[in-house]
Amino acid sequence: MDFLAACRAFVSVSDMGSFTIGAAVAQIPQSVASRRVAALERELGARLIDRSGRRAAPTPFGVKLLPRARRLVHLADSLRRDAAHAREAPVRCAVPAICTVRDLAELGKTSKEAGVVLDLHQADPADRAEQLRTHDVEVALIAVAPDQARWTVPLGLASGHDEGSRPVHLDTLRARRHSPAGVARRIWLQPEDDVATTRDRFLRLRDAAGLAPSQVQLASTLTGAVTETLASGDLVMCSSRQATEFGLHWRAIAVGAFERTYALRGVSGSDPGALAESLREPIGQALGVGHAKTTMDGVSS
Numbered sequence: 001m002d003f004l005a006a007c008r009a010f011v012s013v014s015d016m017g018s019f020t021i022g023a024a025v026a027q028i029p030q031s032v033a034s035r036r037v038a039a040l041e042r043e044l045g046a047r048l049i050d051r052s053g054r055r056a057a058p059t060p061f062g063v064k065l066l067p068r069a070r071r072l073v074h075l076a077d078s079l080r081r082d083a084a085h086a087r088e089a090p091v092r093c094a095v096p097a098i099c100t101v102r103d104l105a106e107l108g109k110t111s112k113e114a115g116v117v118l119d120l121h122q123a124d125p126a127d128r129a130e131q132l133r134t135h136d137v138e139v140a141l142i143a144v145a146p147d148q149a150r151w152t153v154p155l156g157l158a159s160g161h162d163e164g165s166r167p168v169h170l171d172t173l174r175a176r177r178h179s180p181a182g183v184a185r186r187i188w189l190q191p192e193d194d195v196a197t198t199r200d201r202f203l204r205l206r207d208a209a210g211l212a213p214s215q216v217q218l219a220s221t222l223t224g225a226v227t228e229t230l231a232s233g234d235l236v237m238c239s240s241r242q243a244t245e246f247g248l249h250w251r252a253i254a255v256g257a258f259e260r261t262y263a264l265r266g267v268s269g270s271d272p273g274a275l276a277e278s279l280r281e282p283i284g285q286a287l288g289v290g291h292a293k294t295t296m297d298g299v300s301s
Contacts, residue, residue: 004076006040007069009033010048014066017055090119091275094128094140095286098192098222098242103286110282116275124191132265139272141283142265143195149261150276153288155198156258157187157235158248167254168235170209184211188225188236189218198258202237205256241288262287 013022013033023033041048048062058066095104104120111118123131125143132140146152157168175184187206193199199218206216219225219236226246229236236248237258243250264283266272276283 001039001043002036003040003043004072006036006043008073008076009036010040010062011066011070011073013037013049013056014058014062017057019056022056088117090117091139092119092121092137094121094123094131094137096128096141096192097122097124098190098288099286100245103282107279107282107286111279114278116278125195132267135267137267138270139264139266139275141262141287143197144261144263145197146259146261148263150264150280151262151284151287151289153239153260153262154252154257155193155237155239155260156243156250156252158229158238158243158246158250159233159235160230160248161233162249163251165251167252169254170205170211173215174210175212175215184215186214186228186232186234187211187216188228188234189216190222190225190236190238191219192222192260193237194218197261201256202258205253209255239288260287 009022009026009028009032012026013019016022016025019033019037020030023030026033028036037049044061044065046061047059048065050057050059050062095107099122104122108118108120121131121137128137128140129142131137132142141151170187173185173187189199189202193202203216206213217228219228225236226248228234229246229248236246238246238248238250239260240250264272264276
C-alpha cells in the first residue's frame with residue numbers, strides 16, 4: 001500500500017464528503033479512492049469513513065486521525081515544493097577566467113539538462129579559492145596537486161611565429177654573452193598559472209636552465225601576456241587549445257610535464273562529487289582538455 005496516497009484519498013474524501021468529488025479533487029478514479037481508503041482502514045485497524053449515509057463522513061475513529069493525515073499530506077506537498085525550488089535555485093560556481101563564453105554556455109546548457117542550474121562566476125585562482133572560503137560561491141574549480149586532480153590540462157610554450165614542432169629546451173633561450181641588452185626572449189605566465197604547483201616548478205626549471213630571473217614574467221592579465229608575445233619574440237605558457245584560440249604556435253616543454261590540475265571543491269559540509277561526475281565532460285571542455293580525467297576522484301571538500 002502507498003501510505004501517503006491512501007492518506008491523501010482519506011483526507012480528500014473526508015473534506016468533500018463524497019467519494020466521487022473527493023476522488024476528482026485528488027485526480028484519481030472513484031474506484032481507486034475507494035480502494036485506497038479501504039487499504040488504509042485495514043492498515044490502521046478500524047473504519048475511517050462511514051459509508052452508510054448519503055455523505056461520506058469520517059467515523060469517530062476517522063475524526064481522531066484526520067488532522068494527522070491532513071498534516072502528513074501537507075508536509076509531503078511542502079517537501080515536493082521545496083525540492084522543486086531547490087532544483088531551480090542556481091548553484092553559484094567559480095570557474096577559471098580563461099574559459100570561453102561558448103564553453104561556459106555549453107556547460108550551463110548541459111547542467112540544466114541534468115537538472116542543475118549553474119550561476120557561473122569567472123575568476124583567477126586565488127579569487128576562486130577566496131570566494132569558496134567566504135561562501136560567496138557554493139562550488140569552485142580549484143587548482144590542486146596532480147594526485148588530487150580530476151581534470152588535467154597540459155601546458156607548453158607558444159610564440160607568434162612557427163618554430164617547428166620540437167619541444168622547447170629552455171637553455172636555448174639564454175641570453176648570449178655578446179647579445180645586446182634587452183633582447184633575451186621572455187616567457188610570460190598568465191594569471192591562471194600563478195599557483196604553486198605550476199609557478200614554483202617553472203621558476204626552478206628557469207634557474208636550472210640558466211635563464212635570467214627577468215626572463216620569466218608573471219602577466220597581470222591574459223591579454224597582456226598575449227600582447228607581449230605577439231609584439232615580440234616572447235613566449236607565453238598556455239594550453240595548445242589556447243594557442244589555437246590566440247593564433248599562436250604551440251610547443252611542448254622539453255623537461256618536465258607542466259599542466260594545470262583541477263578539482264571541483266564545495267563549501268564545508270557539501271559533496272560536489274556527483275556534480276563533478278555528471279558534468280565531467282563539459283567542465284573538461286571548458287578547461288581546455290579533450291576529455292576529463294577519470295582515474296582520480298579528488299572532488300570532495
